[in-house]
Amino acid sequence: MSEPSTAHPEIDVxxxxxxxxxxxxxxDDAEIARLGMAKGGMTLVDPARAHExxxxxxxxxxxxxxxxxxxxxxxxxxxxxxAFIGQVAQDQLGxxxxxxxxxxxxxxxxxxxxGDPATARCLIFVTPDGQRTMNTFLxxxxxxxxAALDDTVIASARVLYLEGYLWDPEEPRKAMxxxxxxxxxxxxxxAFTLSDGFVIARHGDDFRELIATGQIDILFANEHELAALTxxxxxxxxxxxxxxxxxxxxxxxxxxxxxxIRNGEHAHVPAEPIAxxxxxxxxxxxxxxxxxxxxxxxxxxxxxxxxxxxxAAEIISHYGARPEADLAAxxxxxxx
Amino acid sequence: MSEPSTAHPEIDVxxxxxxxxxxxxxxDDAEIARLGMAKGGMTLVDPARAHExxxxxxxxxxxxxxxxxxxxxxxxxxxxxxAFIGQVAQDQLGxxxxxxxxxxxxxxxxxxxxGDPATARCLIFVTPDGQRTMNTFLxxxxxxxxAALDDTVIASARVLYLEGYLWDPEEPRKAMxxxxxxxxxxxxxxAFTLSDGFVIARHGDDFRELIATGQIDILFANEHELAALTxxxxxxxxxxxxxxxxxxxxxxxxxxxxxxIRNGEHAHVPAEPIAxxxxxxxxxxxxxxxxxxxxxxxxxxxxxxxxxxxxAAEIISHYGARPEADLAAxxxxxxx
Numbered sequence: 193m194s195e196p197s198t199a200h201p202e203i204d205v206x207x208x209x210x211x212x213x214x215x216x217x218x219x220d221d222a223e224i225a226r227l228g229m230a231k232g233g234m235t236l237v238d239p240a241r242a243h244e245x246x247x248x249x250x251x252x253x254x255x256x257x258x259x260x261x262x263x264x265x266x267x268x269x270x271x272x273x274x275a276f277i278g279q280v281a282q283d284q285l286g287x288x289x290x291x292x293x294x295x296x297x298x299x300x301x302x303x304x305x306x307g308d309p310a311t312a313r314c315l316i317f318v319t320p321d322g323q324r325t326m327n328t329f330l331x332x333x334x335x336x337x338x339a340a341l342d343d344t345v346i347a348s349a350r351v352l353y354l355e356g357y358l359w360d361p362e363e364p365r366k367a368m369x370x371x372x373x374x375x376x377x378x379x380x381x382x383a384f385t386l387s388d389g390f391v392i393a394r395h396g397d398d399f400r401e402l403i404a405t406g407q408i409d410i411l412f413a414n415e416h417e418l419a420a421l422t423x424x425x426x427x428x429x430x431x432x433x434x435x436x437x438x439x440x441x442x443x444x445x446x447x448x449x450x451x452x453i454r455n456g457e458h459a460h461v462p463a464e465p466i467a468x469x470x471x472x473x474x475x476x477x478x479x480x481x482x483x484x485x486x487x488x489x490x491x492x493x494x495x496x497x498x499x500x501x502x503x504a505a506e507i508i509s510h511y512g513a514r515p516e517a518d519l520a521a522x523x524x525x526x527x528x
Numbered sequence: 529m530s531e532p533s534t535a536h537p538e539i540d541v542x543x544x545x546x547x548x549x550x551x552x553x554x555x556d557d558a559e560i561a562r563l564g565m566a567k568g569g570m571t572l573v574d575p576a577r578a579h580e581x582x583x584x585x586x587x588x589x590x591x592x593x594x595x596x597x598x599x600x601x602x603x604x605x606x607x608x609x610x611a612f613i614g615q616v617a618q619d620q621l622g623x624x625x626x627x628x629x630x631x632x633x634x635x636x637x638x639x640x641x642x643g644d645p646a647t648a649r650c651l652i653f654v655t656p657d658g659q660r661t662m663n664t665f666l667x668x669x670x671x672x673x674x675a676a677l678d679d680t681v682i683a684s685a686r687v688l689y690l691e692g693y694l695w696d697p698e699e700p701r702k703a704m705x706x707x708x709x710x711x712x713x714x715x716x717x718x719a720f721t722l723s724d725g726f727v728i729a730r731h732g733d734d735f736r737e738l739i740a741t742g743q744i745d746i747l748f749a750n751e752h753e754l755a756a757l758t759x760x761x762x763x764x765x766x767x768x769x770x771x772x773x774x775x776x777x778x779x780x781x782x783x784x785x786x787x788x789i790r791n792g793e794h795a796h797v798p799a800e801p802i803a804x805x806x807x808x809x810x811x812x813x814x815x816x817x818x819x820x821x822x823x824x825x826x827x828x829x830x831x832x833x834x835x836x837x838x839x840a841a842e843i844i845s846h847y848g849a850r851p852e853a854d855l856a857a858x859x860x861x862x863x864x
Contacts, residue, residue, distance in 0.1 A: 254590035
């Protein structure tokens with residue numbers, strides 16, 4: 193048997209996601225209300241609204257973000273081999289995004305896109321309780337073409353990880369469908385995160401079909417997304433229902449920890465204690481990073497959940513959705 | 529008597545400085561050596577070297593910077609009325625800089641500059657001891673023209689604050705000379721920070737002449753800059769020498785606190801205790817902010833120094849040279 197020909201041998205996780213730079217500033221609850229934002233949510237904004245909100249925002253910092261990209265940053269910090277596919281524009285924020293993901297040790301070969309629109313950014317208002325309210329201008333990110341994919345590379349990765357947010361725009365959705373086919377044809381696993389209620393409201397039928405037809409191997413959701421997906425209020429009933437056709441289902445429940453079912457086995461992890469919640473941006477993304485790291489390293493289900501909880505706790509302790517601490521060292525200290 | 533005609537009535541401090549976005553990442557001492565950087569220093573870099581260093585840098589965050597701009601951010605946070613003059617390009621980092629300074633409540637009316645070069649950035653490598661090693665690509669910042677000044681606005685500010693770094697490029701130097709004349713003609717005070725040894729090495733004669741001819745009312749330096757300026761190794765001899773022609777001289781001495789002489793009166797403040805030094809970027813800038821705030825609010829010399837020490841300690845406790853804490857509340861708690 194010949195070696196598969198690929199520029200990325202032995203990729204643990206390849207992800208397709210939004211290529212976004214986060215623009216983050218603290219604000220108070222009154223400001224959230226005054227600006228007409230839905231606290232804790234993610235709203236897609238057009239350039240005019242993005243401009244209006246940026247004008248109203250306090251002094252900010254820019255840190256690379258994007259849900260799946262954050263997950264890869266965590267995975268790479270833990271020691272996994274990763275590759276990212278996402279669309280930036282040929283501008284300074286695009287350079288920032290590309291630098292940060294590559295500097296994290298993640299392969300990133302998607303060509304930047306000339307002309308308008310600009311690289312995606314997410315205006316994130318962080319309240320004193322650590323809650324983040326996100327306003328995303330998708331920009332170039334929504335124009336990721338299927339042609340940006342290299343099926344050989346996708347076939348060479350153990351897990352293909354897809355971000356639900358990116359299911360909304362048409363071109364990336366086509367690209368993701370093609371990627372799912374490429375991964376499945378190669379006998380690889382497909383992991384999917386539901387991302388947000390609005391995506392489920394718009395594309396729930398797509399997701400339910402993918403799940404029913406056995407195209408998803410690992411599903412990440414929080415409890416609200418699970419309820420929206422299944423239409424079932426009771427958490428345990430909902431997760432059992434999804435687990436009938438999805439081999440691994442992982443559901444996060446904020447301060448109540450997380451629950452998973454893998455091939456009939458149940459496991460639960462409490463939330464890690466956190467001295468001071470600074471900014472919850474990226475908590476779900478880093479939970480997925482920890483869990484997937486355990487998964488590709490063949491850890492027990494309970495250990496996978498614990499890895500997720502430790503990584504989520506790290507990201508909540510500071511501004512930004514990219515890890516600051518040495519995650520590998522942190523995990524070594526907390527697990528075993 | 530008619531009101532002076534100005535768009536900025538009652539400005540406490542107007543500053544002219546570099547308009548820079550800081551690009552910051554942690555690194556270890558071996559990396560500093562490997563990249564051939566002088567630890568703790570500031571080096572001007574050309575685009576090729578900036579590219580090389582950025583390629584070598586880890587995942588970073590972008591936070592607005594610039595020495596005098598940082599000082600104004602601190603002053604504005606304390607409650608002072610401020611205005612900034614500095615040159616950005618018409619690009620995304622220029623928008624970031626302009627947003628952040630205006631969002632801090634600082635008037636900023638300098639038109640952005642079309643075409644190359646890009647907005648200035650400073651690649652800052654932060655070692656585990658909190659020391660910062662800076663590599664500045666000056667970009668558009670060095671093309672601030674004298675025509676960008678509005679003499680009426682300068683004449684309306686109590687204090688004109690100038691950053692020594694900006695004395696190096698020719699156009700801003702001309703602009704600053706004109707600003708000094710405008711301020712002095714209006715009977716205003718001129719404050720100057722020496723910024724860095726390399727500036728003194730190149731322009732020390734200019735500075736000594738400005739000082740000897742009584743054109744500087746308030747001089748900020750650290751002890752190394754003072755020695756470079758005066759050629760005198762002994763700290764006390766050096767500060768006394770400068771104080772002969774400069775009414776207020778303020779010298780910071782890192783962990784040894786700071787010393788000032790104002791019209792013959794001496795005062796000293798120890799460094800504020802800091803639980804954990806994260807990043808020293810902006811410590812001098814924020815010391816100047818606290819001191820100048822006390823100065824324009826007619827506080828005692830000892831109080832001015834204490835204000836400087838409290839603001840410097842805040843900035844050292846986190847990444848970035850713009851304040852994160854509520855400086856006004858912090859100062860109210862620490863002083864009286």
